[in-house]
Amino acid sequence: MTQEGTQGADDLTGFSINQMTVRQLTLPELVKGLTEQGVPGVGLWREPVATYGLTATARLVRDAGLTVTSLCRGGFFTAERPAERAAALDDNRAAIDEAATLGTDTLVLVSGGLPPGSRDLFGARERIAEALAELAPYAAERGVRLAIEPLHPMYAADRCVVSTLAQALDLAGRFPAERVGVVIDTYHLWWDDQLAAGIARAGAEGRIHCFQLADWTTPLPEGVLNGRGQLGDGAVDFRWFDRAVRAAGYTGPVEVELFNEGLWAREGIGVLAETVARYRAHTR
């Protein structure tokens, strides 16, 4: 799948870059850039895929020989009103269908925060479990696994009440491992003193469905959404993570997913090349 003659491309086996990292690129620009750099995988997002067209995207990446390592994202399961819940489930079924069409077996789930005005974390978490129970069989029939992403606790109120790997595993544990697993994203999890045990457990249970890299840099920007650092710029020890997931038995792709205003303001192909270089420098 990698380009002939790309120096050092062999060490990029299993490597993937999520399209949000270079959202300034169109899908054809992204696919061309990845193949030229020898990157064999890509993580996709529903919105830009819809803009380019679902079947057109599926054809584009397949023809380029790229592996779609994940689709972001389903989730947002915590609404209380029946109509909102029904709409969320419908949207997740659509996301599962899109994942299947794109040829990826992994749908990443951002589970949802507290409904407006609510302080009921316990209720919100139970509604996530109920939604998973409803969606997991639908996903399984289409060969898609639901990957619960524990998000950093700073997102607990407004994006995701699942905040640690152990918590995500407890939730996933209600379902078969081939149907519901977890995302290990370094940005969200690096601070946790229970992380080594959590990664070992996730591997032993066969629930590491996705492994994503981003660095933790400070100061955090207002709103704390778009400050994920380029690899090597921050506090995350990527070699530690890489060793830990491999020791836990993980052999799947490694995907870099950055949301960063500074990177988005730059020329995208240069950001791709930098990301490949940083991956080589900081994980190998």
Next chain:
Amino acid sequence: MTQEGTQGADDLTGFSINQMTVRQLTLPELVKGLTEQGVPGVGLWREPVATYGLTATARLVRDAGLTVTSLCRGGFFTAERPAERAAALDDNRAAIDEAATLGTDTLVLVSGGLPPGSRDLFGARERIAEALAELAPYAAERGVRLAIEPLHPMYAADRCVVSTLAQALDLAGRFPAERVGVVIDTYHLWWDDQLAAGIARAGAEGRIHCFQLADWTTPLPEGVLNGRGQLGDGAVDFRWFDRAVRAAGYTGPVEVELFNEGLWAREGIGVLAETVARYRAHTR
């Protein structure tokens, strides 16, 4: 200690407001405001105390009949260089002396983040334990308890590598409970699905040395330092916290500590009155 005739003041038994909540007030203004509102306790910070004078502050609060519920803050134990470590320990001994002079038994510790350029969370945590071992006997001789404050994980890189209550308890557990305990601050801990068990454990071990309230509001401001919400404005269920710490056997003070640019821009006595009203409305 409360003013005669202050309506409803009885339900403020054990209530305290940290001076950072109204940092726009001088110490005499603060003390006058608290006594007029019937608030029996105050949490102090070293810098404004030093500005007013240590012995003058001690006299001021004692004469007003206020209980000093905590002194913020010691800590910052994670430096690697010997000279920096020695300076940090000296500064913490000074903080312990100041706590004793002010008549509080509780020094709050912000343990410190990663040294610049470091990614070694494990080493940083061990240096905290070493510092506690050196300081705990010194503090105990002066009747001061060291209260480890787990800070929200969004501060792990630059302020505190102790991020959960369980982690703080594991660290405190190396020392006698009357010497080293923990701070339970709603702002830092509210998101944790293991919190109920942690609070029960902290109470059973006799290690709840300080209980602080602030609400979680979004969006977070740039740098995420000064966005702690007024009680009732955010996601924290204060009644749940109050019940949990009391069920765990805690009978100590309850201190409101807000860092909020919006509150600091307002007239301070009005903020004090609002804080008392919010405390009554959201915890009782």
